[in-house]
Amino acid sequence: MRKPIIAGNWKMNNTIAETKALVKDLIPLVKDAKCDVVICTPYTDLAAAVEATQGTNIKVGAENVHWAEKGAFTGEISAKMLVELGVEYVIIGHSERRQYFGETDETVNARMKAALAAGLKPIVCVGETLEERESGKTEEVVTRQTVAAFKDIDKDELDNIVIAYEPVWAIGTGKTATAEDANDTIKVIRDTMAKLYCPKCAEDRVRIQYGGSMNPKNASELMAMPEIDGGLIGGASLKAEDFSKVVNF
Numbered sequence: 001m002r003k004p005i006i007a008g009n010w011k012m013n014n015t016i017a018e019t020k021a022l023v024k025d026l027i028p029l030v031k032d033a034k035c036d037v038v039i040c041t042p043y044t045d046l047a048a049a050v051e052a053t054q055g056t057n058i059k060v061g062a063e064n065v066h067w068a069e070k071g072a073f074t075g076e077i078s079a080k081m082l083v084e085l086g087v088e089y090v091i092i093g094h095s096e097r098r099q100y101f102g103e104t105d106e107t108v109n110a111r112m113k114a115a116l117a118a119g120l121k122p123i124v125c126v127g128e129t130l131e132e133r134e135s136g137k138t139e140e141v142v143t144r145q146t147v148a149a150f151k152d153i154d155k156d157e158l159d160n161i162v163i164a165y166e167p168v169w170a171i172g173t174g175k176t177a178t179a180e181d182a183n184d185t186i187k188v189i190r191d192t193m194a195k196l197y198c199p200k201c202a203e204d205r206v207r208i209q210y211g212g213s214m215n216p217k218n219a220s221e222l223m224a225m226p227e228i229d230g231g232l233i234g235g236a237s238l239k240a241e242d243f244s245k246v247v248n249f
């Protein structure tokens with residue numbers, strides 16, 4: 001069966017000192033977790049996060065990666081740089097990148113390929129905006145984003161990729177999709193993966209998280225849904241106690 005995976009997305013929060021303190025608090029609270037536990041931190045915190053989590057069950061991820069191996073891309077970070085730091089996961093195509101930093105379906109796919117080629121595990125985000133939801137386009141949008149993200153990605157890589165379904169209107173708003181709605185849309189994504197690869201691959205090997213105001217109060221209800229394999233947690237990942245409660249759903 002699919003092992004649940006709970007990941008924190010710190011976004012642009014925490015200095016190195018704050019990272020060390022948060023990880024120190026988190027370690028004992030999540031040590032018996034039955035799911036995979038990941039913290040995705042700003043680039044500047046990664047080395048400290050890797051060092052502080054050494055020998056624990058907490059894995060470290062970045063929040064983005066460039067698609068080129070190297071070159072004249074001022075301000076960007078390559079997959080190889082992340083791997084050398086000891087980073088294992090990387091968030092790709094977060095809606096904040098799509099909204100504010102010009103991320104497209106094509107660049108998401110390019111980043112996926114670069115990450116996988118270097119041995120990183122992508123957490124690739126899909127999700128509709130409020131406008132798209134209200135005009136009945138949710139299924140169309142998540143299907144388009146999923147198909148584009150996985151273009152030319154080999155079936156062998158499926159165990160190394162996590163999909164995060166994050167309805168944009170639920171991010172940082174305190175509004176959560178109902179567990180049923182989240183489950184239904186994740187089913188649409190899984191069916192898309194079944195068509196792209198094979199039904200058994202989608203069923204056994206594709207882990208799909210929910211993200212968007214997931215917190216200690218709603219985590220157990222969301223995690224009880226059959227299609228939901230984990231969570232990508234923003235705000236609630238910034239406090240050790242809250243994040244651990246989600247992890248120990």
Ligand code: 13P
Pocket residue numbers: 009094166170171172173174211212213214232233234235236
């Ligand atoms: P919140 O949990 O703060 O809504 O953020 C969700 C998110 O964007 C995780 O990537």
